[in-house]
Amino acid sequence: MKLYNTLSRKKELFEPLEPPFVGMYVCGPTVYNDPHIGNARPAVFFDVLYRYLQFLGYKVRYVRNITDVGHLTDDSDRGEDKIAKKAKLEQVEPMQIVNKYTNRYLAVMDKLNVLRPDIAPTATGHILEQIEFTQRILNENLAYVTNGSVYFDVHAYQQKYQYGELSGRILDELLANTRELDGQEEKRNPADFALWKKATPEHIMRWNSPWGEGFPGWHLECTVMSTKYLGTQFDIHGGGMDLMFPHHECEIAQARAANKGKPPVKYWLHNNMVTVNGQKMGKSLGNFITLEELLTGTHPLLQQAYSPMTIRFFILQAHYRSTLDFSNEALLAAQKAYKRLINGLRIVKKMQYPESQTTNLNEKAEGEIKQYLDTLFKAMNDDLNTALAIAQLFNLLKKINQFYLNPTQITAISQETFATMQYVFVTFIEQILGIQEENTAEVTKLIEALLHFYKEAKETKDYAKVDKIRAYFKENKLIIKDLKTGIDWAYDEA
């Protein structure tokens, strides 16, 4: 499998440091607000990577952090902790906020069928480790203490190692373009960043440290927790493109500073951003959509609610390194496509290869199906091109529907190819893409029962009743299919 490594700006063959084990770390959410559509993208994408690596036989340890302390908000509340700020607004304990939004994040990710990572460490749970790590960097003389705060010395680091290797930034250019911020006077250099910040009297979240009461810097937690659980060097580090600089750049610097220059990560992966109607999503732009709003259709920009699986499918229909634009039209198209795919999934699970001896093997059909299956995995192995992979599923779906309409035609392909297609189609959708039917077995049984009455009415040519039942199905987003071979139901794609 090849993956695009931001470090080299190239697709590279994926070779774990210690096969069959794979260590993967992804930057998780800052839990001070409701999860938004931008949070869904990395969660879903790296979930598919996690699933696919396991499908390929790797033993993956997946770590995704919860940031519950330490990130600055913006200039107006400089130096203030996001969580603490929110806590003041809502007059509650910071940990209450953290807990609330962590729960909400996990709940919505569960809905999106995002598997929980193997380890979900929190920044507040690793204060000691962060203090120790800061000490290690101080011991290397690559950080300095000012006024109870500890800053990373980018210039000193630059003497020994290279700063900017991930983002391609040149230190001198950075310095020329840095704008004036408060608190800069404590730094020797504007490019320096905090490892430990002294807490002001009104700051609520604070811990004791060798340098006084304070809280950890903004980039430190990821370095500390990734290396704690995955080792000094590990395979994959992921996150949104916006984290490339400065966040991930600083992570590399911190890790190398503390570990004699060892680069911490072999493959850096970054997903692209989400836009709304072609614009960057931002609170100030009024197009900020939370996942809750998307699922309930309550945002003014949304015409309707979209189901969790529609959202998941929508995200995967684009390649992860392209921007993805959320619009009603695009979401609606994804909803229809998703239902079509799921209808195919229901069909293929029930399909059986005919018993009869007479075969009418068709080289062309056989070849096409093999080609689709082949391309399916080639697409995944080429930097996880889920868009191209899904296109193959639809190609297969066309064949499956043909066989469904005309079961005797199944013998156009060999039993072996049929079995492979059936297995791959189901496994790929459910296990790798993590897309599933949004329905319970109980409901399905009720649908089947009602369909039984439809069949009876049909047999007695009671068309009034037939139409009534059909209308009832339609109301409940289901359709009845009258086929030559029998009667069946499916999800309405409208």
Added chain:
RNA sequence: GGUCAAGUGGCCGAGCGGCUAGGCACGGGUCUGCAAAACCCUUUACAGCGGUUCGACUCCGCUCUUGACCUCCA
């Protein structure tokens, strides 16, 4: 201003130096008590201008446009 991406048919969205992406929408047909679904057929492309090449949507240059990062952000 600096750095980096991208501009594909009505919409979304892949891809490649010559061979159908796919989804949604549109049009025609098959099937049907009437439908729906499904299937079959069909239409609309690669921002502009140059260059390299036997041949470019695909490579190079310029122009225009959009976006991201440079400051918390997935």
